[in-house]
Amino acid sequence: MMENITDRDNALFEAGIKLGALYHQFTGSPISLRTADSLERAIQDSISVQPFVKSIRVSIDRSMVRSKLNSEFGYCELEGRMLDVRITVSYNSVLADVRLAYDAGLNYPLMKIEKVYSSEN
Template identity: 40%
Template structure:
């Protein structure tokens, strides 16, 4: 896109998805989490991000196996939320253009990416 062009709907939808992931990750990183609180925290994350414009669906899955492994190496009953404990899907619809995005661990890093773009 050159500096004098208006972004396409697909570009705007991808931008919106990036905003949602930035908000989700940086708003909740560091939140205390335990196996007992994982479900309610995942629901709170989903509902908070779904409030944002153009967001049609958010699914947050806490990787309980990773969470329990981290806690097994600790004397605490909880740990801090990081991307390694999450798998997330966010769907954005901007002017009829649907973007599906995903965050999951890849090579030890919580990678966020565009899965698909449909529509204009």
């Protein structure tokens, strides 16, 4: 076993929880260009109430939505690759910035750690 569990460990664990939760709660939601704004806001607000979330910004790629609109019915579903999400989690003295963004090379909605830092600086 390594050293004890730290604030840094918990900050990153909590940050992962938020991205996994957001993704699997909201992907699949029916969406059109007209409704992208309210869905962005609701996702942002919803995840912001969870423990340790200091800030969150959710952006849905309108051009991907447009390209996926069903030609018969005029809407599509929110897909993970349409999401760009930045979350800052705060756990005691540690802050972690994480992000979900589409990685074209991997063809994958990639979640990654961007920065881990002390709130005391």
